[in-house]
Amino acid sequence: MLLLSHHPFQRSGAWAAALLAGLPHPGLLSGDGLDRVAARIAEDCERAGRLSKGEPGWAWLVRLAGMYPQSPPVHPSRARNPRPIGARVLDFLGPDPDPGHVAEQGGRVWPCWMCYSPNASIRWGKDKLPLADSAQHINNCAVYGGGYPLCRPCRIALWALPYGTATSGSALNVTVACRDESSERAVTAAFLAVSERALAEGWTSWRQGPAAEDLLWQVIADRGADQGQLDVLRWSNDNRDPRLDVRLLSPAASRRLAELHRTADPAELRRAAGHHPLDLAADPDLLTRALATAPRWAVPVLRPLGGAPQPNTTARTAATR
Ligand SMILES: [Zn+2]
Structure with a gap:
């Protein structure tokens, strides 16, 4: 069974895995379902890993490379390895070794680092677990002797993560x-739909589809009602320049964004503000700076992102100025 843990990458991947398996909740995913999701992940890795730069489908390799540097589907020497990429992916998404056998071989088992399920002995580092330390950096994860122990359902969730991810306007995940x-399910479903289109249509770049911020804004607008705090992580697990930027959208900020989406011309407003309304709603300082330089018509439209909407002011001003 796939348990939802505290970790945002595991949670997002768990929802993506469930939706890929046609299930309404990760907790329903087990046995055959996990096998099917692992097979799908391996198949897409195999296909993407064989591409040359710019060939149809290249966008998927870009996403994998930004998440799992040096892993089998993206490693520079991937084409020279005699064993197929998909088979190597299935190897590391395979069943957990029998804990008795692990002990006989002198190995150790731990509770899974993500979901605390018992008997995890396979440890992952940066190449397969985004934004983790390298498994060779023993000092940073000394408890486990390098890498973090992960159970099979969590390993599969962490590799279903690309499907429930979207690409930001600045090319980050x-x-x-x-x-x-x-x-969480609604956002994952919206991002997954774009990933599936990219795979089916063989996109070469994520610029062929909507930016993550626009997709998320649409989901927020569609849902309207309270949706809890949304933690928006923009990140890259690039080898040289890993990045993580977190913006928090409070329930009130989401309500204001939903209202603005109903009344504004999103593209025009983004151009006028110089920032995406999602960022303005999450960061009062950024909003203050944007208001100082925005065109006059945009100021009363944008100002409610920082607090209560003002009476008699609608974003139609943008369209009718
Ligand atoms: Zn786990």
Whole structure:
């Protein structure tokens, strides 16, 4: 069974895995379902890993490379390895070794680092667990002797993560975490739909689709009602320049964004503000700076992102100025 843990990447991947398996909740995913999701992940890795730069489908390799540097599907020497990429992916998404056998071989088992399920002995570092230390950096995860022990369902969730991810306007991965499960599922479903299109249509770049911020804004507008705090993670696990930027959207900020989405011309407003309204709603200082330089018509439209909407002011001003 796939348990939802505290970790945003695991949670997002768990929802993506459940939706890939056609299930309404990760807790329903086990046995055959996990096998099917692992097979799907391996198949897409195999296909992407064989591409040359710019060939149809290249966007998927870009996403994998930004999450799992040096892993089998993206490693520079991937084509020279005689064993197929998909088979190597299935190897590391395979069953947990029998704990008795691990002990006989002198190994150790721990509770899973993500979900605390017992008998995890496979340890992952940066190449397969985004933003973790390298498994060779023993000093940083000395408890486990390098890497973090992960059970099979969590390993599969962490590799289903690309499907429930979208790409930001600045080309970073965007993962959204929320303790409200229906919100989390809705965001993952919206991001997954774009990932599936990219795979089916063989996108070469994520610029062919909507930016993550616009997708998320649409989900917020569609849901309207309280959806809990949304943690918006923009990140890259790039080898040289890993990045993580977290913006928190309070329930009140989401309500204001939903209202603005109903009344504003999103593209025009973004141009006028110089920032995405999601960022303005999450960061009062950024909003203050944007208001200081925005065109006059945009100021009363944008100002409510920082607090209560002002009476008699609607974003239609943008369209009718
Ligand atoms: Zn686990």
